[in-house]
Amino acid sequence: MAMDAVGVIGGSGLYEMEGLEDVARVRLETPFGAPSDEYVTGMLGGVPMVFLPRHGRGHRLLPSEVNYCANIHGMKQLGVGRIISVSAVGSLKESIEPGHIVIPDQFVDRTKGVRRDSFFGDGLVAHAGFADPVCHELSVLLYRAALTAGATVHRGGTYVCMEGPAFSTRAESFMYRSLDASVIGMTNLTEAKLAREAEICYGIIALSTDYDCWHETHDDVTVEAILEIIRRNVAMAKSIIRQAVTEIRAVRNCACATAMQYAVLTDRSVIPAETRRKLDLIVGKYL
Ligand SMILES: CSC[C@H]1O[C@H](OP(=O)(O)O)[C@H](O)[C@@H]1O
Ligand SMILES: Nc1ncnc2[nH]cnc12
Numbered sequence: 001m002a003m004d005a006v007g008v009i010g011g012s013g014l015y016e017m018e019g020l021e022d023v024a025r026v027r028l029e030t031p032f033g034a035p036s037d038e039y040v041t042g043m044l045g046g047v048p049m050v051f052l053p054r055h056g057r058g059h060r061l062l063p064s065e066v067n068y069c070a071n072i073h074g075m076k077q078l079g080v081g082r083i084i085s086v087s088a089v090g091s092l093k094e095s096i097e098p099g100h101i102v103i104p105d106q107f108v109d110r111t112k113g114v115r116r117d118s119f120f121g122d123g124l125v126a127h128a129g130f131a132d133p134v135c136h137e138l139s140v141l142l143y144r145a146a147l148t149a150g151a152t153v154h155r156g157g158t159y160v161c162m163e164g165p166a167f168s169t170r171a172e173s174f175m176y177r178s179l180d181a182s183v184i185g186m187t188n189l190t191e192a193k194l195a196r197e198a199e200i201c202y203g204i205i206a207l208s209t210d211y212d213c214w215h216e217t218h219d220d221v222t223v224e225a226i227l228e229i230i231r232r233n234v235a236m237a238k239s240i241i242r243q244a245v246t247e248i249r250a251v252r253n254c255a256c257a258t259a260m261q262y263a264v265l266t267d268r269s270v271i272p273a274e275t276r277r278k279l280d281l282i283v284g285k286y287l
Pocket of ligand 2: 186
């Protein structure tokens with residue numbers, strides 16, 4: 001059996017992935033609309049890879065405007081079994097300094113229902129288990145790869161996913177700290193939910209770029225400061241990916257691949273034909 005591809009979703013500051021062989025650009029349509037940009041497919045150390053810049057090339061899409069459903073559906077169409085997200089995050093802990101890497105394993109949802117975060121609806125009800133929202137095996141792999149690549153890396157932690165686009169108020173930032181959350185960003189929770197529904201493993205390389213606005217002796221977050229830290233650390237993120245890919249196994253042994261096996265509630269006889277068609281790639285095998 002051919003190996004599943006590894007998808008990389010590049011966040012702020014990561015719009016291209018160099019070093020792939022046999023590169024092709026693929027423009028896809030999905031039943032959920034258009035993805036953020038063309039996918040780039042290629043090979044890395046013998047592993048099939050698919051890259052997509054989350055906000056589009058040129059960073060054109062707000063976190064709330066990204067069509068996450070289309071992005072994940074496109075990854076599924078291209079045979080992706082694991083997604084590595086690369087993201088910029090604000091730090092909510094003193095010990096997570098700008099320039100450090102975090103591999104988050106939990107989320108707090110502060111999105112506002114503006115963005116679509118489920119493939120389901122339109123006559124088909126399903127509830128995915130999301131107690132452990134990222135793939136443990138993939139996260140361990142990313143943690144080890146980050147150590148090998150020479151990063152200062154924090155294993156685990158809670159990612160607060162806010163709606164944006166404005167950054168947090170100081171009161172909000174203090175509130176997230178009181179929850180013992182580790183980092184804050186605007187994108188990853190939505191992707192993790194959809195990846196779970198699509199039975200794709202999801203793991204995060206989060207680059208700490210700032211101390212948000214809670215720190216007494218560091219400046220409040222600005223885009224300029226974020227971009228400067230990303231510029232200095234983007235090579236590290238790419239080297240973590242390259243390292244991780246060399247150790248990825250052909251077969252997935254985690255629960256992600258069968259996550260939706262018992263998730264569909266709707267009586268099969270009442271699912272509208274159009275909805276069946278739309279969701280065929282996601283849960284067709286269970287209907
Ligand atoms: C660059 S400012 C805030 C922006 O950066 C993060 O993006 P991504 O998660 O795609 O790396 C954050 O979530 C915001 O979208
Ligand atoms: N402080 C912050 N808040 C939200 N998203 C971010 N991305 C990077 N830094 C951030």
